[in-house]
Amino acid sequence: MAKVTVIDHPMIQHKLTIMRDKETSIAGFRRLLREIAHLMCYEVTRDLELEMIPVETPLQRMDAPTIKGKKLVFASILRAGNGLLDGMLDLVPAARVAHIGIYRDHETLQPVEYYFKAPSELENRLIIVVDPMLATANSSVAAVTKLKERGANNLRFLCLLAAPEGIRHFSEAHPDVPIFTAAIDSHLNEKGYIVPGLGDAGDRMYGTK
Numbered sequence: 001m002a003k004v005t006v007i008d009h010p011m012i013q014h015k016l017t018i019m020r021d022k023e024t025s026i027a028g029f030r031r032l033l034r035e036i037a038h039l040m041c042y043e044v045t046r047d048l049e050l051e052m053i054p055v056e057t058p059l060q061r062m063d064a065p066t067i068k069g070k071k072l073v074f075a076s077i078l079r080a081g082n083g084l085l086d087g088m089l090d091l092v093p094a095a096r097v098a099h100i101g102i103y104r105d106h107e108t109l110q111p112v113e114y115y116f117k118a119p120s121e122l123e124n125r126l127i128i129v130v131d132p133m134l135a136t137a138n139s140s141v142a143a144v145t146k147l148k149e150r151g152a153n154n155l156r157f158l159c160l161l162a163a164p165e166g167i168r169h170f171s172e173a174h175p176d177v178p179i180f181t182a183a184i185d186s187h188l189n190e191k192g193y194i195v196p197g198l199g200d201a202g203d204r205m206y207g208t209k
């Protein structure tokens with residue numbers, strides 16, 4: 001099983017409750033997702049390794065900590081992943097970005113891939129895959145499979161809401177990829193939506209319903 005971390009910080013939980021409210025505006029939904037991304041980014045990067053580098057302060061030279069290794073890669077599953085991506089980039093502006101265009105067919109719930117663009121060297125970089133919703137996990141499993149085919153070997157998956165069914169599926173497919181989520185909801189309904197959930201994340205972010 002993949003390791004699952006529920007980030008239950010009160011600020012995240014409070015903001016998530018407002019996002020779930022069907023009366024929350026598009027602008028509010030987008031802003032809250034970006035703010036939650038800041039808080040979740042803090043947790044998902046908590047254990048990054050540091051190394052000491054020399055720096056000249058106005059007073060003297062010292063050795064100070066900096067994040068070790070190659071630049072992070074954030075991989076956004078379009079469309080809704082971009083809502084988390086924006087907030088992550090606020091905190092790590094130098095991160096490299098992969099865009100993975102996948103939507104799920106409404107009838108079959110199978111992933112349909114329509115775009116993929118990623119930095120050429122994915123091996124030995126930390127790649128944080130972001131998508132607010134882990135429902136059946138068909139989309140995220142496909143995205144991670146694609147990244148692994150391109151050499152990725154150090155991945156984490158960050159979402160806002162997960163269904164138990166999705167966690168099970170993702171863990172079986174990619175037991176090496178830890179999952180970070182703000183909440184695990186009850187179940188999926190017959191149309192594959194997370195219950196109680198927050199509805200269709202992409203539609204609520206971009207006003208496309």
Ligand code: PRP
Pocket residue numbers: 077078079080081102103104105109131132133134135136137138139140166192200201202203
């Ligand atoms: C949503 C969501 C995930 C996917 C989750 O995207 O952003 O990518 O569904 O469902 P799954 O775990 O069952 O695959 P959607 O397919 O609605 O595409 P969109 O973001 O372009 O609207």
Ligand code: URA
Pocket residue numbers: 133135192193194195197198199200201202
């Ligand atoms: N995708 C969403 O946007 N919401 C769900 O509840 C399930 C999949």
